[in-house]
Amino acid sequence: MALSDAKLPISMVVDVDQRQMSEEPKEEEEELDYSQRAQWLRAAVLGANDGLVSTASLMMGVGAVRQDSKAMIISGFAGLVAGACSMAIGEFVSVYSQLDIEMAQIKREKERAGAIESNINEESEKESLPNPIQAATASALAFSIGAMMPLLAASFIKDYKVRLGMVVGVSSLALLAFGAVGAVLGKGPMGKSCGRVLFGGWLAMAITFGLTKLIGSSGL
Structure with missing residues (x-):
């Protein structure tokens, strides 16, 4: 009885240690997965913010010299399409360059390692490589979502001042x-994050409106 009683705590400790060891990789995987999702979400938010600020500033600039709604809407739509294409192409080229660098690194590691082991590592590493098409699509979509907000705000308002106020x-x-x-x-x-983003957007719209108004009034 004494020997079995002494063995029981040891087995319990071993079981607890094994459970802790099995739980630790899961926690690391969840943390890594959350980190990757957060990076994608943050990139999407930045892309939408870029689309919003650039399109709203463009519409405010056109509104500084033209009071008809058609000019503002056409300029906003042109800014949406041009900006989304630019974001998609830039992201595609950037991610494709990163992909080429990582593939070259995998090839160098494969030459140094054994053939069987390197093939296994190569397959697992390829799954985690960035996708240029996916990145380009996400970037263009995020920019378009942000750009649609000021565009829709001005689409159904005829009064000039109310239209600018809505934008x-x-x-x-x-x-x-x-x-x-x-x-x-x-x-x-x-508070600080919201204040920085809001002030930056106001500043971009104010500068674009003011400079366009100045150039328009000078007759250039």
Whole structure:
């Protein structure tokens, strides 16, 4: 009885250690998976913010010299299409360059390692490589979502001043939302993040409006 009683705690300790060892990789996988998702979400938020600010600023600039809604809407739509294409092409080229570098690194490691082991590692590493088409599509989609907000805000309003106010108002609310999401993903202060994003958007719209108004009034 004494010997069996002495063995019982040892087996319990071994079982506990085994459970802890099996749980640790799962926690690391969840943390890694969350980190990757957070990076994608943060990139999507930044892309949408870029689309919002650039399109709203473009529409405000056109609105500084033209009061008809058609000019603002056409310029906003052109900015949406041009910006989405530019983001997609830039992201595709950038990620494809990164893919070429990583594939070259895998090839060098394969030459140094054994053939069987390197084939197994190569297959697992290829699964984690970035996808240029996926990155380009996500970037263009995020930019388009952000650009649609000021465009829709001005689409059904005929009055000039109300239309400009709606573009600024809708853009401001969206900027606050983007700042809040960025703060959550980056685990930073909510107020400062929202304030920075909102001030940056206001500054871009104000500069574009002011400079276009100045050039338009000078007759250039």
